[in-house]
Amino acid sequence: MDDKGEFTVGLANLADWQIVTEWGNGEGWNIGFQDPACFLPTDPDGFFIGRLDGRPVSAVSLVNYSDDYAVWGHYLVDPQQRGGGYGLGVCKVASPHSGDRVTAGDAMPEQVKNYSRDGSVPVHDTIHFVGALDRPGSLPPEVIRIGPEQLDEVADYDRQCFPAYRREFLRRWLTAEGHQGYARIVDGALTGFGVVRPAPAGHRIGPLCADTPRDAEALFDALTAGLVAGDQVSIFSPDTQPAAAKLFQERGLTEQFRVVRMYRGPVPQLRTDALYGIGSLELG
Structure with a gap:
């Protein structure tokens, strides 16, 4: 050099x-x-x-x-x-x-061997779903806009799906200009949350975490309620929850590319069943 x-x-x-x-x-x-x-x-x-x-x-x-x-x-x-x-x-x-x-890190498939040199091991794929929205969503019953009073509960739920407690990051993420967060509350309990934000190619969703496919669908509809058919939407989704691909494909999204999630050290024990979309490819 x-x-x-x-x-x-x-x-x-x-x-x-x-x-x-x-x-x-x-x-x-x-x-x-x-x-x-x-x-x-x-x-x-x-x-x-x-x-x-x-x-x-x-x-x-x-x-x-x-x-x-x-x-x-x-x-x-x-x-x-x-x-x-x-x-x-x-x-x-x-x-x-x-x-x-x-x-943790995410490698393009052809780079997995190189990333393995430090002892990192592949665990699952993360798929980038992208597409023109088939139809806009709507705000379903039991879904609310996340405000300051929900932050602690959202951070506690997020910790089940992410390997560290990140309340302050979520506070910034939920209140940044153009970001909108929604939570589903059923019988007084939070059953999932999601965030949508503007990006150069339309809108990007993440995180999206939910107890059940029904919760995830309701949240996706809330997150896209302000959009119109044809708007571009993208989300990075681990392949550990099969219902996620079905939900996104039904809304007009298709796989653009995938990366391989790798860990050096013990693999964190998380609620992979609840993780429909990560916050960002860049910071997890």
Whole structure:
């Protein structure tokens, strides 16, 4: 790399991450408009940028959600600078940040072997469903807009489906500009929740967690109630809940691509039956 210029790695700021987001959207990730502002406060020391003569050329995030769990994401290289080792360079600097935490990451199928070199093992696929909405939803009975008074209950439910408690992330996620969160309440108990947000290619849903397929369907209808037929919708859905694919396909979405979820360390024990859509591919 030295003969091509000076390559350095440092922590990224929000302006840097807007550039990284453009790279990700060039790969079809459809990162939401407010995602970077929600992401960086989760672990400000977990976002790394590689620079060639001062210009951003590569990036990766390694976000410590807790003392026990971290997530790799945003492994990206400027399309004009690929093949120069800048991706591996930024990863080498970032890698110590997670310490001995269980770490999760998502690999394209052809990269699973490479990702396995640090001891990570494949566990399941995550499918990116994308499509033009067949019909708009409506706000079903027992579904409410999530407000501050529901935040603790939503965070407790989310913890059943995610390997760390992330109340503050969810607070930002639910209140960011354009984000709308809904919860289903049956007999006084929360049976699921979901969030929809604007993105460059239409709208992106996630998380979407629900006790039953009926709960998931009601929440999907609420999340799409403000849209019209033909609007583009996308969601990243683990293949661990077969009812999820059926629900999305019935609404006009089809598989665009899939990635492989991998873990280094013990695989977290979660309510995979309740997980219809993850919050984001980039931060889990």
